[in-house]
Amino acid sequence: MPDFRTDALVVGAGAVGLACARALALRRQQVVVLEAADAIGQGVSSRNSEVLHAGIYYPTGSLKARLCVAGNALIREYLTGRGIALNPCGKLVVATSVDEVPKLEALHAQAKANDVPQVEWITGAQARVLEPALRAEAAMLCGTSAVFDSHGYMLGMRGDIEDAGGSIALRTPFERASRDPDGFVVQCGGAEPVSIGCRLLVLAAGLGAQAVASGVEGFPAALIPQRHLAKGSYFALQGKAPFARLIYPLPVHGSLGTHYRRDIGGVARFGPDIEWVEGEDYGVDPARKPQFVEAIRRFWPDVNEDALVPDYAGIRPKIHGPGEPQPDFSIQFEGSHGLGGLAALFGIESPGLTSSMAIGAYVADGLLGTKG
Ligand SMILES: Cc1cc2nc3c(=O)[nH]c(=O)nc-3n(C[C@H](O)[C@H](O)[C@H](O)COP(=O)(O)OP(=O)(O)OC[C@H]3O[C@@H](n4cnc5c(N)ncnc54)[C@H](O)[C@@H]3O)c2cc1C
The missing domain is CATH 3.50.50.60 (FAD/NAD(P)-binding domain)
Structure with a gap:
């Protein structure tokens, strides 16, 4: 009993x-x-990144696509009703070179197929009107992406x-x-x-x-399912946040890519990257900085690497290993x-x-x- x-x-x-x-x-x-x-x-x-995702990345009809789009709307309404901090800043996914444009086009088609609201294709010039410090050949503006107080x-x-x-x-x-x-x-x-x-x-x-x-x-x-751990580290930027919106590169395998956000307290952060690990260690290795600088420079050429400091890390509870389909x-x-x-x-x-x-x-x- x-x-x-x-x-x-x-x-x-x-x-x-x-x-x-x-x-x-x-x-x-x-x-x-x-x-x-x-x-x-x-x-x-x-x-994590405390980002309310729009639902653009996931295969149409998958739980990830359906529950992300639905969850975004539910949480947005919940936060607004309770007066919990939400910054509806939107996000730009950027193609930083001509080579990346076809990948961005495929992502745009996926977003449309997933019925994600407020998704708009814009040119690099239009993106720079919104975010002058940005390097972009083309971009996708996602109006429902946001940052919130999780x-x-x-x-x-x-x-x-x-x-x-x-x-x-x-x-x-x-x-x-x-x-x-x-x-x-x-x-x-x-x-x-x-x-x-x-x-x-x-x-x-x-x-x-x-x-x-x-x-x-x-x-x-x-x-x-077998447990796989994929660590994501973040670096914070000391000084003024360079962009108002979330800035995301194109996704890489297993991750949405090292992106930029201005968190709810106004701090600019970059990450997470992806590192397959065996154990739950949350330390951020300062030696990862050159890879961060390289990733950031693709969409923000003016980054001052001396202003980047190791911040925190999270671990993704994955059920696929490196190179396996997500x-x-x-x-x-x-x-x-x-x-x-x-x-x-x-x-x-x-x-x-x-x-x-x-x-x-x-x-x-x-x-x-x-x-x-
Ligand atoms: C680096 C990173 C960035 C991310 N960014 C985003 C983002 O911006 N937007 C987004 O939508 N998602 C993001 N995610 C994913 C998101 O953070 C997770 O999907 C979500 O937080 C998972 O919540 P959970 O409740 O399942 O897990 P958890 O928050 O881990 O909760 C599980 C709980 O179970 C408890 N527990 C475990 N074992 C036991 C036990 N035996 N008995 C009792 N309790 C137990 C743990 O202590 C823990 O509190 C990110 C993830 C990572 C790692």
Whole structure:
């Protein structure tokens, strides 16, 4: 017998777990969120670009494309309604040479196929009217791309969960789950180990997704995708921010490319780059600076490399290795793993933050049978 029961238990209090818990709580489920760390939003959700993506990059019809476009609109409305900081600055994706124009054209076609609103092709001259310091042969203006306060967003969702009668248990790691006739019994560790019975179980553990799924009794090992870690480092610019909009080069394999943003506090940052790693080390190697300078100079020739300082790093929870095709988000329900009441999420890398609120609705609807 578990120590107590709840309707739904969510593992992980990052943006995605909180959004799933909020969506379930708003659908009248009693929700408990388990978080191993001592605060919400300390995982991948605290080490990213805080960009609301438009949805231009992903294959049409994929979860990434659909949930990113939907999530962008949902989060934008949520932030505006709550007075949480949002800078609707828009973004320029640039072809920095004639050679890159066909790639930008393909991306523009992809954006159109994905029904991304407010996407406009502009010439290099038009781009320089918007951003005089920019080097661009041509550019795509994405009006719905934005920068926002992701921690304010997560705090807002925490408040919604608690207002709806749910709770968040910090310093409470998931250890394992077994089946019982009413659903699952989850064993939690920490200073006061407890067992919780639940009808619905959501695994949204970010970098811990594989470890958590392997602790669920009956979860088919063959359905747990291999974990790959791709680190992304950032450098900050000391001094005045050179552009008002987000500036992105063309994407490279596994990453959207080392881009520019002026964050919500006005600091100019460049990154993330991509480095395949074995462990979770968040140090930024100053020796990566020459590669940053080279990447930045392509779209901002005037960059002063002495003003660039190592900043922070994040790690992408990937489910593909270097050179392998980039898969969609993996969100598994009973139809794939056979365990009724379970949603297991893997590979929630970018645009996971943007998609989070739409992922929450998708998971809640999938578990409660209201859709899909
Ligand atoms: C460098 C970088 C830049 C990015 N930029 C963007 C961007 O600009 N826009 C965008 O949309 N997306 C971006 N992303 C992706 C985005 O950050 C992630 O998709 C998103 O934050 C994932 O949220 P999550 O809740 O799934 O994971 P997390 O935030 O990592 O949350 C998972 C939580 O689970 C907890 N946990 C793990 N194991 C256990 C356990 N056993 N028991 C209890 N709790 C556990 C962890 O402590 C963690 O808090 C970026 C990612 C990276 C790495």
